Amino acid sequence: MKGDKKYIFLFLLPAAIMMTTFVYYPFFKSFYLSFFRTTGFFDKKYVGLDNYERLFSDGLLGAATLHTLEIMLYVIIFQVGLALVLAVMVDSIRWGKTFFRTVFFFPIVISGAAISLLFVLIYNFQFGLLNGALESLGFDKALWLSENSALKSVAIPTVWHYVGFYFILFLTAMSKIPSDFYEAAKLEGITGIKKTLYLTIPLILSDIKVVLTLAITGTLKVFDFVWILTRGQNQTEVLGTYMYKKALIDLNFGYGSTIAVYIVAFGVILSIVTNRLLKKEEITY
Structure with missing residues (x-):
């Protein structure tokens, strides 16, 4: 057993080094810099809690937080919701699961920057795909990235990008449910939507918690879609672009590091709240 533990440690060591180098060290470095006023060169000056005092009186940060929460709402409803619906539909068919797995998962292998550039062309006022479709139907062109509609337009590629990832997680969870459960439910007359609501969802509740946590914390990292489409201007400023x-x-x-600490703390709080709200005795099988 002692020899086994030694090998386990050796296998874990590379991951521990990577996590320390690219996750823990940057976070603690940001936390350290949040107590200074600095441009990142040689003009570091200790200012104590001044950056944090500025943080809680910064109206632009408050607006960026609200915009981030709005995108988070779209992600929870449409990204996670659509992924769950697609997983239920694909799980119910006998043939073609591999095809649908590939098709729905495909967007996740494309970089966010590439998808953003694609939507720049789609939203283009002069020759964009959407305005071309509107003109062909006899309607006037629309300004898809206006101040009133920009945040919703940015949310669309954000939602679309990760639907396939959560779809795979849900579908994998459903594939682990014993078929005996469904056969017993069928004998009791529980089919269709009732089967999904009273059997499938309760049995994958732990996976739903994981997906919701990933979706919520992932929204706090949104940057590329917003930056490429709008540069974070006006009503599309989010925490990532503001930082x-x-x-x-x-x-x-110094202040940028303070915002980074704020984002991490905000994500931890949201994760705790999510788990508390979904706290329920899980069904095991």
């Missing part, structure tokens, strides 16, 4: 502007455009690394 980027403060740290790398305004060269205020």
